[in-house]
Amino acid sequence: MEPVKPVPEDRAAEPLTEYVQRVNRRIRAFDLRHPPVWDLHLTGFWVLAALIDATSGGWRNIAHDTDVPFGLVLVLSVALSVPVLWRRSHPAAALLVTLPPAVVSAWSGAALQAALLQLLLVHHIALRLPLRNLWWAVAVTMTPTLVTIARYGDSAGPWNQQLGSQLVSIGVAVLIGITVRTRRDYTAALEDRARRLETERDQQVRLAAAAERARIAREMHDIIGHNLSVITGLADGGRYAAAKSPDRAAQALDAIGTTSRQALGELRRLLDVLRDDDQDGTDATPELAPQPALTDLDRLLDGVRRAGLPVRTTIRGEPVLPEGRQLTLYRVIQEALTNTLKHAGPDATAHIDLAYEAGGAVRLTVTDTGRATPLPPPALSGGRGLPGMRERTSLYGGTLEAGPRPAPEQGWRVHLHLPEESPQ
Numbered sequence: 001m002e003p004v005k006p007v008p009e010d011r012a013a014e015p016l017t018e019y020v021q022r023v024n025r026r027i028r029a030f031d032l033r034h035p036p037v038w039d040l041h042l043t044g045f046w047v048l049a050a051l052i053d054a055t056s057g058g059w060r061n062i063a064h065d066t067d068v069p070f071g072l073v074l075v076l077s078v079a080l081s082v083p084v085l086w087r088r089s090h091p092a093a094a095l096l097v098t099l100p101p102a103v104v105s106a107w108s109g110a111a112l113q114a115a116l117l118q119l120l121l122v123h124h125i126a127l128r129l130p131l132r133n134l135w136w137a138v139a140v141t142m143t144p145t146l147v148t149i150a151r152y153g154d155s156a157g158p159w160n161q162q163l164g165s166q167l168v169s170i171g172v173a174v175l176i177g178i179t180v181r182t183r184r185d186y187t188a189a190l191e192d193r194a195r196r197l198e199t200e201r202d203q204q205v206r207l208a209a210a211a212e213r214a215r216i217a218r219e220m221h222d223i224i225g226h227n228l229s230v231i232t233g234l235a236d237g238g239r240y241a242a243a244k245s246p247d248r249a250a251q252a253l254d255a256i257g258t259t260s261r262q263a264l265g266e267l268r269r270l271l272d273v274l275r276d277d278d279q280d281g282t283d284a285t286p287e288l289a290p291q292p293a294l295t296d297l298d299r300l301l302d303g304v305r306r307a308g309l310p311v312r313t314t315i316r317g318e319p320v321l322p323e324g325r326q327l328t329l330y331r332v333i334q335e336a337l338t339n340t341l342k343h344a345g346p347d348a349t350a351h352i353d354l355a356y357e358a359g360g361a362v363r364l365t366v367t368d369t370g371r372a373t374p375l376p377p378p379a380l381s382g383g384r385g386l387p388g389m390r391e392r393t394s395l396y397g398g399t400l401e402a403g404p405r406p407a408p409e410q411g412w413r414v415h416l417h418l419p420e421e422s423p424q
Contacts, residue, residue, distance in 0.1 A: 043085040050077035050114040064152050065109025076101045080114035091124035099140050106144040119173040126177030218388040230259050233307030233341050255306040293326040304337050310349045317356030328392045336366035336414040344370020359420030368411040
């Protein structure tokens with residue numbers, strides 16, 4: 001015997017249930033697109049049933065008076081069944097229209113079964129109108145029963161059974177209407193919630209994509225801006241040294257090559273993150289390297305010094321910081337030195353004062369002695385230098401100040417403060 005396979009817990013619906021649900025969805029969709037078609041078919045069915053009951057004499061089986069004229073029976077049958085056509089659009093008016101023929105049917109003793117269609121109208125009142133309309137709707141539907149009791153007494157059956165039977169029928173119609181209405185409202189609420197969740201999900205995806213684009217833009221600005229500034233400084237220095245000191249010019253060219261390869265490597269690592277690994281049909285994983293940290297600060301400073309900017313450092317405390325804070329410090333130092341290379345002019349020097357405090361707090365000050373040339377506004381230049389530094393700092397609740405040093409000192413000053421880390 002073959003082993004019995006375990007049934008998964010979240011098993012799909014049974015085939016018959018799926019079929020019924022599929023057919024129900026199709027009927028509802030067709031009804032929403034073409035409501036008159038369904039209304040005409042249903043009304044035609046009930047009118048035909050009432051006419052068959054009237055012409056075949058079946059109404060006499062329960063009539064209290066079998067001598068009612070055939071013409072009156074025919075008219076009453078039509079008058080009680082045709083208003084069903086407006087059961088969805090105007091259920092209250094349709095019920096009121098059926099009241100006179102229902103009263104005539106009860107008073108004449110015909111007791112036509114077409115009067116039971118009033119229960120269908122009461123059902124739609126409970127389904128579509130405010131529930132306060134049920135009071136008078138129940139009264140209208142009970143009126144023919146009261147007329148029958150007043151006209152024929154107990155000959156049509158005990159009065160309490162007549163009242164009880166009619167009340168139970170009305171109660172069932174109302175209960176079905178309220179149940180269907182509650183189910184529809186609940187389904188509509190679920191669909192609305194699903195739409196809102198889908199909208200929120202799309203918004204979150206767009207926000208995440210925008211944040212990722214901003215992060216990539218910051219990284220590319222830091223990589224390209226810094227390394228190109230270093231290359232420019234090295235090229236300018238090599239050009240001046242080429243005539244008098246060819247050895248220094250060769251060193252500058254070597255430094256340019258090293259800096260260029262470093263920039264290309266960092267860009268390649270950044271762009272590899274965005275590459276779709278499956279697009280070439282291979283399973284190769286791109287070679288990734290960690291983001292820069294404070295341990296890479298010496299290499300950064302060496303490149304800046306080779307570009308012609310003397311840099312001094314003062315470090316106090318123990319550098320025990322998470323990777324995110326280290327990257328923020330590294331990028332701020334990189335951006336500050338890049339701006340010094342661009343705007344400080346010749347013979348400028350830079351000083352980095354880095355102080356590690358308790359709880360992960362950090363104070364960083366980068367100053368230079370160059371010309372305090374105002375930086376172009378980000379809105380005009382399109383740059384992301386200072387805004388990028390402020391965005392990185394704000395991620396950790398820190399503050400960043402950048403501006404000319406106070407007189408009589410010359411140069412530019414960038415001051416960053418990161419507060420203590422929040423306890424996890």
